[in-house]
Amino acid sequence: MEPRNMSSSGLRASRYNNKTSGRTNKEALKESQKRAKRLRKSSLSKAQRNFAVFNKDNKHLNKYENLELEKIDPDQDNNGEDERLKKNQIVLIQDDGCDTPQQLDVVEISDSDSEDGEAQDQQEASSGGPAFNALDDNRDYISLSMSSDSEDSAGSGEEDESAQLSGNYDYDNYDDEYPNQDEKTTSKRTFNSDYPWILNHDHSKQREIADWLTLEIKDFVAYISPSQEEITIRNATISKIRSAVKALWPDSDLHVFGSFATDLYLPGSDIDCVVNSSAGDKENRNCLYSLASFLKRRKLATQVEVIAKARVPIIKFVEPESQIHIDVSFERINGLEAAKVIRGWLNETAGLRELVLIVKQFLSARRLNNVHTGGLGGFSIICLVYAFLQLHPRVLSADINTKENLGILLIDLFELYGKNFGYDHVAVSVQSDGASYLSKDKYPSLQNPRTSFSLAIQDPGDPDNNISRGSFNIRDIKKAFAGAFDLLTNRCFELDTATFKDRVGKSILGNVIKYRGKQRDFKDERSLVINKAIAENELYHRKRGRIVHNEVYTDVSDGEKEQDIYVVEKPAKKKQKKSKPRDKEPSNGEKSIGSSNGLKHAKSSRPKSTNSGSKSVERLMGLDATDDGDDDGYDPLNEVPATMLDDDSKPDIRMKSVDAQTRRDYWLSKGQAL
Numbered sequence: 001m002e003p004r005n006m007s008s009s010g011l012r013a014s015r016y017n018n019k020t021s022g023r024t025n026k027e028a029l030k031e032s033q034k035r036a037k038r039l040r041k042s043s044l045s046k047a048q049r050n051f052a053v054f055n056k057d058n059k060h061l062n063k064y065e066n067l068e069l070e071k072i073d074p075d076q077d078n079n080g081e082d083e084r085l086k087k088n089q090i091v092l093i094q095d096d097g098c099d100t101p102q103q104l105d106v107v108e109i110s111d112s113d114s115e116d117g118e119a120q121d122q123q124e125a126s127s128g129g130p131a132f133n134a135l136d137d138n139r140d141y142i143s144l145s146m147s148s149d150s151e152d153s154a155g156s157g158e159e160d161e162s163a164q165l166s167g168n169y170d171y172d173n174y175d176d177e178y179p180n181q182d183e184k185t186t187s188k189r190t191f192n193s194d195y196p197w198i199l200n201h202d203h204s205k206q207r208e209i210a211d212w213l214t215l216e217i218k219d220f221v222a223y224i225s226p227s228q229e230e231i232t233i234r235n236a237t238i239s240k241i242r243s244a245v246k247a248l249w250p251d252s253d254l255h256v257f258g259s260f261a262t263d264l265y266l267p268g269s270d271i272d273c274v275v276n277s278s279a280g281d282k283e284n285r286n287c288l289y290s291l292a293s294f295l296k297r298r299k300l301a302t303q304v305e306v307i308a309k310a311r312v313p314i315i316k317f318v319e320p321e322s323q324i325h326i327d328v329s330f331e332r333i334n335g336l337e338a339a340k341v342i343r344g345w346l347n348e349t350a351g352l353r354e355l356v357l358i359v360k361q362f363l364s365a366r367r368l369n370n371v372h373t374g375g376l377g378g379f380s381i382i383c384l385v386y387a388f389l390q391l392h393p394r395v396l397s398a399d400i401n402t403k404e405n406l407g408i409l410l411i412d413l414f415e416l417y418g419k420n421f422g423y424d425h426v427a428v429s430v431q432s433d434g435a436s437y438l439s440k441d442k443y444p445s446l447q448n449p450r451t452s453f454s455l456a457i458q459d460p461g462d463p464d465n466n467i468s469r470g471s472f473n474i475r476d477i478k479k480a481f482a483g484a485f486d487l488l489t490n491r492c493f494e495l496d497t498a499t500f501k502d503r504v505g506k507s508i509l510g511n512v513i514k515y516r517g518k519q520r521d522f523k524d525e526r527s528l529v530i531n532k533a534i535a536e537n538e539l540y541h542r543k544r545g546r547i548v549h550n551e552v553y554t555d556v557s558d559g560e561k562e563q564d565i566y567v568v569e570k571p572a573k574k575k576q577k578k579s580k581p582r583d584k585e586p587s588n589g590e591k592s593i594g595s596s597n598g599l600k601h602a603k604s605s606r607p608k609s610t611n612s613g614s615k616s617v618e619r620l621m622g623l624d625a626t627d628d629g630d631d632d633g634y635d636p637l638n639e640v641p642a643t644m645l646d647d648d649s650k651p652d653i654r655m656k657s658v659d660a661q662t663r664r665d666y667w668l669s670k671g672q673a674l
């Protein structure tokens, strides 16, 4: 069988041999396959050498190779936590506003179903921080063997099934198992427990390796997106909790914000809710305990924790029927405002949802997504990805079609936040209508008093609030991003030189993320069932628009039907904003044009510099040789003084100090490498 997508060098070799030696096609083919294999080997060893960046003692190699064979031992997972949770107790966590988990006082309260709903049987228990995080020692941040609790618990019952299906299948020894290419049926390569999104979705024949990655990203997002059933369960869960809240406090209502209200949730994501009342008096210790006990008595909450003394007091629990984790805060509207802003970003920014979900899964698989252990929370992730897309020169200039270049953009994103971003001096600002970089020097409220090396993201709802203030483990987060950049680029090189045969069944994205939950379908059914959190948030904002005084309380549940609303018609296509043509999809089968560097351009020709409507890509990238420095256009790179960027990145980014050709080469090399 003719190799369909041999490496470019392999292909060249094959043609050359045919012409010069006059050997048979078969011999030439064999020869070229051998060459390709040699190339692949050398590329692999180069890639493996590069893995050394992750761990000085090189142990990472073995860990990485064992990734696909690894099994979860349910007995060893979260032992301590399970013990605590089995007790079905209420836990009081007192947080005096400090960032580090070690400083939290945890007080356990034994389970009591007392009628008054107050926690009368409080007992002090041993103090301790959250579960041990093996990443704390900062030695093996990249380890994918750790999986998020929710995924594991959801998937524990499926592990055996997955193993059976996969039969411990080793993709790296694919050739040995299936010496005859024709015998390889997709049904045999059924399921890979680490990257199941490739199941029956093979993109190994893509000419551009970057396109393969883009398609894998889309598959992952389709795989992870909610089914009709999941949306219905989430809707029903909110309705149940809301009814209980209203039964306890008739003057109150429950609103949803966070990832469920923005469609940015992973299967294991929590639901963030807030109770607002017309009296505005529910944010106090008594009320927190009252609600916690009330929900527990009604069997709507298990594993209840009351975090009473935090800056934002909340109760946390798991709704027993759905097993969804729920956070309830009190008497605030900023989350409800943020949900609207984020939905606005999503509507206007192609690729934002895809990249956010990938980064969320990436960090969650490394336990770097929990703010209580210094990780990056969902809100910070959204802001970072939004800022990245808003300020990316090629996206900004409408030079590329974002949706067709998700692969390159993901690599760029990892490179920016893993290698180039100047955490010491730069803050990210995101507003409802765009993003910009700020100099930390000018915004003392965003600075971390303990260290300059910190992530600062200005809250779109409060300019003095740094929403990533709690992400103190930024070193590991940065390292993980940098590692992902290296892993992805190495994998691209490796697969680019591989033969078609060797590529089949491989994953690029699987090098940096994994999914260890319950096996899912590739069904994104968000258009089939209304997400009540979104519908209610929209209603909330419509109602608030009519309120003249600044009341926190707005009831959105008037006339709420308890059953789910099914959408019969497909939602109308999003209107493209005329002023932001960056992602206009090619019309009527018109193909977007791929450039030699693997980027798909949004337009068949580059925007002209004289075009007043769209800024010249050359100028935006600092490439315009005629640039006299009197640039009235916006240049996101030159906007940031060189001193604000990391030392390593200064030579690359200080565009004004190098000539146009060097700058051009820099940008071209970013894509050409792939």
Ligand SMILES: Nc1ncnc2c1ncn2[C@@H]1O[C@H](COP(=O)(O)OP(=O)(O)OP(=O)(O)O)[C@@H](O)[C@H]1O
Residues within 6 Å of the ligand: 257, 258, 259, 260, 264, 265, 266, 269, 270, 272, 334, 335, 336, 338, 339, 377, 378, 379, 380, 459, 465, 466, 467, 468, 469
């Ligand atoms: N540090 C913060 N400052 C202000 N608001 C915050 C902060 N962290 C979270 N929020 C609010 O809480 C909401 C939920 O935050 P969270 O970090 O849980 O993100 P999420 O989108 O729900 O992601 P996930 O699916 O991981 O839970 C945000 O949309 C925001 O309104």
Ligand SMILES: [Mg+2]
Residues within 6 Å of the ligand: 258, 259, 269, 270, 271, 272, 378
């Ligand atoms: Mg959340």
